[in-house]
Every structure is written in structure tokens, then in C-alpha cells.
Amino acid sequence: MTTPHPQRWLGLSVAVAVTAGCGGNPHTAAPPELTPSASSSGSQSPTPSPAPSPASDSPTTLPTPDASEFVTRIDNPWMPWSPGTRWVFTGRTTDGNERTVVTATDRTKVVDGVTTVVVRDVVYREGKLLEDTYDWYAQDHAGNVWYFGEDTLEYDGQNVDTSGSWEAGVDGAEAGIVMLASPAPGDAYRQEYYKGEAEDQAKVLSLHASASVPYGRTANLLETEDFTRLEPAATEHKYYARGVGVVLEVSLKQQDRTELVSMTNLEKE
Template sequence: MIAWLKPGVLLAVTALLAGATPTTSTAYPEHHHPSTCKLPVFGAGSRYHPEFDPADFSPNVTNPWFPLKPGRTLVSTGVKDGEKALDLFAPTSRTRVIAGVRTRVVEDRLYLNNVLHERTSDYYAQDRCGNVWYFGEDTAELDAHGRVISREGSFHAGVNGAQPGVFMQARPQLGRKFRQEWYAGHAEDIFWLVGRNTTVTVPLGTFRHALRTAETTALEPDVLDNKYYVKGIGQVAELSVTGPAESLRLVEIIS
């Protein structure tokens, strides 16, 4: 148990997954060489219209840098908005069709000082070449009494001009920029790979050969974050580079 947490806080993990109805496993399409999968070219958002065929996607995300294994929860702690933060990242057995693509539903919960601050359902899918795409999110910011005070940042690809983005390449390329999402004025995150074979230390341990990415958004141009990904685990750390001092580091994996 993480020392500063109130007893029972991590029981929220069980509640997070409760009621998740198992779905019939969707077989991966036949794998082709990565060059056969067309990835969107980074450019101005107004001209950003990725081409994709829903038949090329599966909700079974097995990309080694960002595996989404239902029933496994990544537990991270750190600081956000000057408060102690706990983040629970839990792929579920549920799926949801967005823009014709069946996606994996991932539940993300952010607690500040033991109080649920933000709850998010994220929607990911993997193409036949192993690239992970991001098709949307439903997010809610809560007040201290659990009431929703904002749903800013929510989007579904294909609705009101929103577009999907690339979250992790099958073969990550240094320096290549991608939009993770596009919903003008609401969701405009971009990222690029800045390091391979990076060593990162988190409470769970020290990892070598990690990927390090840079992530920013035109909506907060003064904010730049680094994220670290480890094969077989996924994201193990998120650290601010510029902007408010914020951090999340992987503490535990619950299976």
C-alpha cells in the first residue's frame, strides 16, 4: 500500500472494472509490413484528415511499447497542481465503436489528495501493422463533492470535425511528429520521439532502453512534458519540462 493513501483508496481499482462485460475477442487482421499502413502526415489542423479503413483495426492492442491488457492496472503517483496525485490506468474488457472502428476502452482515474479529481474513458485501437491510434475520450473534471464541473477535452473521432491520431508507432521513429488527437480548440495534443535507450528510474524500478517522447499542445504552448515508455509495460513516467511542475511515476502494476 502506498504510505500516504487512505485505507481502501486502491479498492477503487476493483470498482473501476466492476460490471465490465467481457466481449468476444476480435482477431487481429493479417499483419502486413509496416510500410503498407498509411500513417497521417503532421500538418496544420485545418488540413488534418487522416485516411483509415476500419477493417484494418482491432481493439486488441499488443504494441510492446503500449500494451493494453484488460484486467491490468498501472498505478502511478506524483504531484499535480501542487497536490499529491494518484493515477489509475486500467484497460477494460469493454469495447466501443467510434468512427466505424472498434476500440478498446481504458478507464483512467486521477486522485488529488485522495479525492477523485478526474475520470476519463479513453478509446484506442491498433492497426494491422501494430500502430496504436487514439479515437477519442470522455472526460469529466469533478469538484470536491464529486460533481462534474467540466467535460472539456472530450471528443469522438468523426463528430464535429474531430479526427483520430497516432499514439504509438509499431516502429517508433526519432523526431517524427504526430497529432495524437484533433478537435479544434478542445483536443490538440502532439508528440514526437526524442530518445531511445533512455534510462528512467521510478518507484517500481530502474529501466534501461526506454523510449522518451515530448508532448505539447497548441492550447497550452508553454507546457512541454516528457513521457517514458518501457517494453511490455507502457508508460512508466510523465514529467514536466516546462510549465507547472507536475510528475507521475509508476509505483505498482496490479493484475
């Protein structure tokens, strides 16, 4: 597969990342492109870039991951999974207020022959546990970040649902790319593939978006449109800051909004 530019689907070689330890008390990390806000009030909605039509593109099968194509850490500036780092988000959704805590752990897991970094993602709605997920990421030699699956538990107050879980190399599931090494407007890529269960895709819209969230105000954000044919109404725009990762997610239909509140390093004070 060739590099997508513009309107072509990306197929790149695979690679992964291992992690170091985490622990200790949180210490606010200094983001290179964000100026921390004094308060969470006054967050402004960005103006979304014109959305391309996902229906016109058809992603091709990605190559089978080869462990030899992976490096030992994930340091892509748009998605830096540095062990011991924690991101806290708050969200306003049609179903209630949510709080999400994402932690890059010091754990690794071999998935489809590749050593991946384990990232924990815990979601609370109105103070109650909604979802507890372990995601598996890896980075290739070129700097592209790959997604190898997840082990997820969803709670509805009475039952536990694990149907969102999938693993590359099992039952036909395949790893996908969640962040390009050098994203450019028009690039498109498949983020995951487990037929009928996980078929997220993304397109790069801009490298010059701007937004204001509780954690800070910034420009020159990477903006993507994330979508899936399984839920056409679930299309959302994501905004990434260099050295930080995702800072804002906006659902286009429901206008649900999730914002970065803090980024801390658990290995420091």
C-alpha cells in the same frame, strides 16, 4: 502522408483492437525491462533529451479510419492495452499529490465505425476524485496505436465539467496516433484533433533514455515530447518501457512528475 523521419509528420492507415475480460484479484505482472524497486524512495529524475521546437512542424490531416484496417487486440510493446491490466501512478504536482489508476477494460466501443478498446483513467488529488475518464484506443495492422477520443468528467468539489470530452467522427474531430509501431528519433505525429479543444502532438526524442521510478529502474526507454499549441506551457516528456507502457511523465515547466508504482493483472492472483 509519408512516414516522418526526421522532422516529417506521420500519416498512417488506421486500425483497432478489441478486448477480452477482466476481473479477479490483482497479481503483479512481470515487466520484461523493469527491475521492481524495493521501495518508492530514491526515485531519480532522468536527464531530458534536447527538446525540438514544435512550432516548425505542421501536422497534416490523417486519413479517415476504416474498420477493415484494424486488428483484434492492442499489443504494441510500447503501449500494450491488455484487458485486465491495471497501472497505478503517483504524482507530485504544484496543485497537490495525485494518484492515478488506469485500467484496460474488457469493454469495447464503436467510434467512427471502428471497434475500440475502452481504457478507464481515474485521477485522485489529495484523496479526492479529480477526474474519471474513459479513453478509446485502437491498433492498425502495422501496429500503430490510435486514439479515438474520450468521455471525461472533471470534478472541482462543486461542479462537474465534461468539456474535455470528444469523439472521432463527431463535430469534425479526428483520431490520431498515440504510439508508433516502430518509433525512431525525429518521428512526429498528431495524437488527437478536435479544433480548439484537443490538439496534442508528440515527437520521439530517444530510444535510450533511462529513469528510476517506484516500480523499477530501467534503461532503453522510449522518450517522447508531448505538446499542444493550445497550452504551450504544458509540454512534457514521457518515458515508455517495452511490455509495460508509460513509466514516467515530467512536466518541463512546472516540474510536475508522475511515476509508475505498480502494474497488475486482475485476471490472475
